[in-house]
Amino acid sequence: MSMIEFxxxxxxxxxxxxxxxVDLSINAGEVVxxxxxxxxxxxxxxxCINGLESITGGDLIMDGISVTGNAKQLQKIRQExxxxxxxxNLFPQMTALENVAFGLEKVRGESKEKSKEVALxxxxxxxxxxxxxHSPSELSGxxxxxxxxxRALAINPKVMLFDEPTSxxxxxxxxxxxxxxxxxxxxxxxxIVVTHExxxxxxxxxxxxxxxxxxITVDGDPNIIIDTPPNDRLKExxxxx
Amino acid sequence: MEIDWSVVIExxxxxxxxxxxxxxxxxxGLLGGIIIGVIAGLMRAYGGPIINTIxxxxxxxxxxxxxxxxxxxxxxxLPVIANIRIDPMSAAILAIIVNAGAYIAEIVRGSxxxxxxxxxxxxxxxxxxxxxxxxxxxxxxxxxxLIPPLGNQCIVSLxxxxxxxxxxxxxxxxxxxxxxxxxxxAVEIWTSxxxxxxxxxxxxTLILRTIxxxxxxx
Numbered sequence: 001m002s003m004i005e006f007x008x009x010x011x012x013x014x015x016x017x018x019x020x021x022v023d024l025s026i027n028a029g030e031v032v033x034x035x036x037x038x039x040x041x042x043x044x045x046x047x048c049i050n051g052l053e054s055i056t057g058g059d060l061i062m063d064g065i066s067v068t069g070n071a072k073q074l075q076k077i078r079q080e081x082x083x084x085x086x087x088x089n090l091f092p093q094m095t096a097l098e099n100v101a102f103g104l105e106k107v108r109g110e111s112k113e114k115s116k117e118v119a120l121x122x123x124x125x126x127x128x129x130x131x132x133x134h135s136p137s138e139l140s141g142x143x144x145x146x147x148x149x150x151r152a153l154a155i156n157p158k159v160m161l162f163d164e165p166t167s168x169x170x171x172x173x174x175x176x177x178x179x180x181x182x183x184x185x186x187x188x189x190x191x192i193v194v195t196h197e198x199x200x201x202x203x204x205x206x207x208x209x210x211x212x213x214x215x216i217t218v219d220g221d222p223n224i225i226i227d228t229p230p231n232d233r234l235k236e237x238x239x240x241x
Numbered sequence: 242m243e244i245d246w247s248v249v250i251e252x253x254x255x256x257x258x259x260x261x262x263x264x265x266x267x268x269x270g271l272l273g274g275i276i277i278g279v280i281a282g283l284m285r286a287y288g289g290p291i292i293n294t295i296x297x298x299x300x301x302x303x304x305x306x307x308x309x310x311x312x313x314x315x316x317x318x319l320p321v322i323a324n325i326r327i328d329p330m331s332a333a334i335l336a337i338i339v340n341a342g343a344y345i346a347e348i349v350r351g352s353x354x355x356x357x358x359x360x361x362x363x364x365x366x367x368x369x370x371x372x373x374x375x376x377x378x379x380x381x382x383x384x385x386x387l388i389p390p391l392g393n394q395c396i397v398s399l400x401x402x403x404x405x406x407x408x409x410x411x412x413x414x415x416x417x418x419x420x421x422x423x424x425x426x427a428v429e430i431w432t433s434x435x436x437x438x439x440x441x442x443x444x445x446t447l448i449l450r451t452i453x454x455x456x457x458x459x
Contacts, residue, residue, distance in 0.1 A: 050366055052362055052365065052366065071370065075368045075369070075370060076368070077368075078365065078366055078367065078368035079367070079368030081366075082366075082367075083362075083363075083366035085359060085362070085363065087357075087359050089357070089359040089360055089362065089363035090363075091360060091363070091364075091378055092360075092382065093381050093382060102367070102377070103367040103368075106367075106369060106373060106377060107367050107368050107369055148363075151363075151367075152366075152367075155367055155368065
């Protein structure tokens with residue numbers, strides 16, 4: 001059974017259709033890389049999966065639950081789908097450790113001590129154990145994003161959603177974030193990544209999806225697609241990234 | 242008449258009693274005002290169209306009319322139309338509650354909506370219900386931004402109590418007025434009254450500055 005299932009899914013903002021009757025099935029263990037020009041709907045597609053955008057047509061099933069369900073069901077979906085944002089969105093009033101422990105404590109209901117212990121383990125995993133007691137404003141962009149990944153991992157999700165995780169970072173800092181993501185993929189985490197990092201798609205992705213005007217126009221093996229783009233629009237797009 | 246500062250000592254106990262009443266009205270009024278303000282502010286920031294409109298009507302009614310008119314209405318008009326009779330002190334406190342409540346509502350709303358939407362999304366994405374996102378993530382941040390304008394409102398409300406002279410509440414200004422009517426010592430009395438107000442507003446400023454320093458305002 002697939003982990004995420006788009007069934008004729010549409011999303012419109014007023015008259016503007018952003019996702020246009022998309023059918024897509026994603027299985028556990030896949031590392032799907034979503035690319036496309038801006039405004040093509042790739043971020044919106046991602047945000048529909050955990051209900052940050054509500055769909056306006058069709059259905060979308062995440063881990064057996066429809067995103068059109070009630071608030072409780074939506075929370076359940078979100079607890080199985082960790083999300084990493086372009087702007088990190090770390091909670092500024094908390095330290096790195098508290099950011100990571102937050103979900104464990106408030107979502108999973110773990111004790112304070114247990115949460116901190118697990119959080120410290122996750123910070124170690126992303127290479128930031130020594131920054132545990134720093135506040136987000138004291139960290140570089142790359143470090144903040146790694147904390148954000150640890151925070152999303154803390155609730156032990158089945159899927160990780162990445163919304164342009166490296167777009168706000170300079171090239172050097174990008175690499176440290178991509179390395180963490182690479183490690184995560186190697187562990188078998190199901191990942192959906194909206195990105196412009198074609199090298200990441202090639203090296204880590206198991207599947208590449210190209211979107212245009214709210215539709216999926218190319219879907220397949222990243223290495224084949226990138227080396228021999230099946231249509232001119234993608235060929236043109238790849239030249240510029 | 243010569244200016245004679247020694248009379249200050251004579252009428253100071255009376256003035257201090259007036260100042261106590263001013264502080265009493267202000268603190269109860271602000272306490273209620275903050276409760277009303279937080280509720281109405283939340284309604285404005287997160288309520289649906291109907292809830293939002295109810296809060297907006299309340300705010301506009303209060304902001305659009307002078308506080309003197311409001312307290313006169315509470316004290317003189319309410320008994321006539323609704324047969325509710327309240328004493329001057331209650332009318333004064335109620336007027337501050339309603340008035341400060343409306344202004345604080347907008348302060349609360351402004352602080353809440355000033356917090357980046359991405360932070361709320363990060364909380365929601367973890368699978369928290371919205372009220373918990375509000376409680377654990379948005380409110381602590383909004384609270385820090387709330388303090389400077391809230392302090393402003395506290396000072397305004399304290400000074401607004403002087404307007405309750407119109408319904409005969411024995412607060413500081415009224416007390417000054419009464420003493421002056423008896424001895425005509427205008428310079429001595431109004432200087433003392435002004436200094437007492439300054440001491441009270443100054444204390445509010447100091448308290449707020451301490452709170453602000455303790456909670457690094459983001």
